[in-house]
Amino acid sequence: MTTLAIILQVAANMAIAKMGAGIGAGLAAIGAGIGIGRIGGSAVEAIARQPEVSGEIRSNMIVAAALIEAVAFFAIVICFLIIFV
Amino acid sequence: MMRVTKLFTLLLILLMVCSSLLRANDETTGKNSEAPEKFNVGKLIFEHIKDGYEWHIFKVGQTHVSIQLPVLVYSTHSGFHAFMSGNFHHGEEMYDNFKIAKEGKYEGKVVEILADGSELKPWDFSITKNVTSLLLSIVFILWVFLSIAKRYSENYARAPKGIQSFIEPVILFIRDDIARPSLGAKNYERFLPFLLTIFFFIFINNLLGLVPFFPGGANLTGNISVTLVLALFTFTITTINGTSDYWMHIINAPGIPWWLKLPFPLMPIVELLGVFTKPFVLTIRLFANITAGHIVALAFYCLIFIFAEFSSVASVGVSVISVAFTIFMSILELLVAFIQAYVFTLLSAIYFSMALEKHEKHAELH
Numbered sequence: 001m002t003t004l005a006i007i008l009q010v011a012a013n014m015a016i017a018k019m020g021a022g023i024g025a026g027l028a029a030i031g032a033g034i035g036i037g038r039i040g041g042s043a044v045e046a047i048a049r050q051p052e053v054s055g056e057i058r059s060n061m062i063v064a065a066a067l068i069e070a071v072a073f074f075a076i077v078i079c080f081l082i083i084f085v
Numbered sequence: 086m087m088r089v090t091k092l093f094t095l096l097l098i099l100l101m102v103c104s105s106l107l108r109a110n111d112e113t114t115g116k117n118s119e120a121p122e123k124f125n126v127g128k129l130i131f132e133h134i135k136d137g138y139e140w141h142i143f144k145v146g147q148t149h150v151s152i153q154l155p156v157l158v159y160s161t162h163s164g165f166h167a168f169m170s171g172n173f174h175h176g177e178e179m180y181d182n183f184k185i186a187k188e189g190k191y192e193g194k195v196v197e198i199l200a201d202g203s204e205l206k207p208w209d210f211s212i213t214k215n216v217t218s219l220l221l222s223i224v225f226i227l228w229v230f231l232s233i234a235k236r237y238s239e240n241y242a243r244a245p246k247g248i249q250s251f252i253e254p255v256i257l258f259i260r261d262d263i264a265r266p267s268l269g270a271k272n273y274e275r276f277l278p279f280l281l282t283i284f285f286f287i288f289i290n291n292l293l294g295l296v297p298f299f300p301g302g303a304n305l306t307g308n309i310s311v312t313l314v315l316a317l318f319t320f321t322i323t324t325i326n327g328t329s330d331y332w333m334h335i336i337n338a339p340g341i342p343w344w345l346k347l348p349f350p351l352m353p354i355v356e357l358l359g360v361f362t363k364p365f366v367l368t369i370r371l372f373a374n375i376t377a378g379h380i381v382a383l384a385f386y387c388l389i390f391i392f393a394e395f396s397s398v399a400s401v402g403v404s405v406i407s408v409a410f411t412i413f414m415s416i417l418e419l420l421v422a423f424i425q426a427y428v429f430t431l432l433s434a435i436y437f438s439m440a441l442e443k444h445e446k447h448a449e450l451h
Contacts, residue, residue, distance in 0.1 A: 059262070066428040070366055073373035 021082040028075030035068040095224065124390045130383045134304050134376055135193065136215045138170035138185065142299055149175065152299075154217060158183065160197050160207035170211070183207075215311070218303030222290050230285070259284055259430065267434035268441070276437050279322060283315060284430040291375060291422030295415060306425075307376035309368060316364035319433040323363075327440040334442075335360060363436060367429060374425050382414040 043061035047054045132141075140152040153171035160166065163182070172180035179198065186196045186204060195211070196204040212220075233249045245253050264273040264280055293301040305311055335356040337346065345352045388407040393400035 062424060063428060063431060066370070066424055069374065070370035073377065074369060076377065077369060077373055 017082055021079040024075055024082075025079040028072045028079070031075070032069055032072035035072075036065045039064050039068070091228070095228070124387075124394060126384070126387045126391060129387060130380055133302075133383055134307060134379055136213045136308060137193075138173065138195070138211060138213055139175070140214045140217060140299065140303070152217075154214065155212045156183075156195060157210040157212070158195055158197075158207040159210065160205065162197060162199060162205055162207075166207075214303045215305050215308050218290075218293065218300070218305045219311070221300045222286075222293055222305065225293075226285060226289055255285075256281060263427075263431050263434050267431070267438045269438070272438075272441055276322070276434065279318070280430050280434055283318070283433060284426050287315070287371065287429055288422060288426035291425060292419070294375065294379065295418050295422065304376065304379055306371060307379060309372045312368045312371040313364075315371070315429070316367040319367060319436060320364040322433075323436045323440045326437065328443055330442055330444050331440050363432075367432060371425050371429060374421055378414070378418045378421055382411055382418060385410040385414055 039061055043057050046057050138156055139154055142150045142152065144150070153169045155167060156170045156173075157167045158165075166181060166183065168180060172178070173185055178184070182198050183195055184198060186192055186194060189204070191204060191206050194206065195209055196206050199205055229248060229252065233252055236246070236249050259281055260273070260277060263284075264277050267273075268276060287306055290306045294304050294306060296302055336353050338352055338356060341352055385407055388410075389400050389404045392403040
């Protein structure tokens with residue numbers, strides 16, 4: 001009985017690891033979505049207040065979005081490593 | 086006229102090299118000659134993302150047409166070997182005790198099979214697909230920018246013409262929107278060559294990676310070794326140009342309570358880690374953005390073939406959506422190519438300006 005339990009656990013380990021990778025990737029997407037959504041919202045609001053600086057606001061928004069996406073990509077790279085390495 | 090001649094000679098050399106290397110290889114007989122192989126999405130995507138020892142151009146029916154690239158290995162066991170990767174026959178056969186490992190730790194890489202059957206990984210200096218793409222993009226970049234520079238030296242203060250009028254606004258954009266605001270009017274000229282080089286290198290290689298046919302299509306900036314080297318350039322220049330104020334701010338940051346520095350130097354350790362995470366983040370950002378974009382675009386494209394497994398009618402129907410999505414992803418990838426080059430250059434400029442900072446007055450802080 002215990003050998004069966006051990007074998008099942010070993011078999012489940014790989015599957016649980018892959019599920020963990022999937023959940024991690026989803027959480028990374030949520031994090032990036034929330035962060036970049038907030039940036040986009042504030043940027044559009046700022047443009048509505050002062051339309052003549054919309055160019056500068058747009059550049060700053062894109063820079064901040066790229067920085068946040070980098071953090072999300074960290075999580076994606078870890079999930080890839082779980083699945084394929 | 087000179088430029089046309091140079092272009093012509095370049096194309097001629099390229100054609101000669103290609104025709105000597107291009108070899109149409111038949112599919113290996115025996116293994117898969119009866120049933121066509123089931124379509125493997127993961128394999129196709131990873132073949133396009135990863136580096137390889139040959140450059141696959143297209144497939145006509147059952148014959149592959151690919152450019153064979155030189156394999157240069159130095160084995161500690163048997164010395165230096167140089168041969169063309171066509172001898173591997175797409176990784177099926179062994180040549181001179183070397184073969185491309187199918188599984189295990191060195192999967193996809195050239196290993197040497199010793200007499201007792203074990204694998205030994207040699208020092209690999211091969212001209213792989215990424216190295217060839219790097220050399221081709223270097224030739225292209227040099228040709229573009231040397232012709233622009235020549236036009237400046239010959240016709241200074243004339244209206245720009247040709248490729249100069251295409252590239253000059255971008256150069257001015259980098260100078261006026263990245264270099265000068267970050268580095269200040271005094272220092273920006275020193276770092277401008279590096280910033281320009283790194284911007285155009287990343288941008289042009291990103292764009293070449295999006296082109297699906299030769300000479301594009303090799304995922305160079307999605308190779309983590311390449312982005313690591315670029316980030317190390319930034320790191321080296323930052324470290325070399327760091328003033329004493331820069332290092333003092335890392336070791337002994339002002340305005341922080343003393344109990345974070347003694348007895349256990351918590352803040353100096355955190356700041357020192359910050360010095361090393363900056364190039365690491367630069368590496369991962371560029372690598373992950375470009376590779377993820379390629380994977381998504383390829384996955385949309387592979388939808389057609391996945392549906393073809395079910396029925397050919399479904400695949401025709403899916404192909405409309407799939408092509409639309411692939412075009413959308415490619416347009417997004419164009420934007421990402423520019424944004425990633427811009428962010429890399431901007432962050433490098435910011436790190437340089439942080440390294441060069443000098444405090445004039447210390448009175449209010451200490």
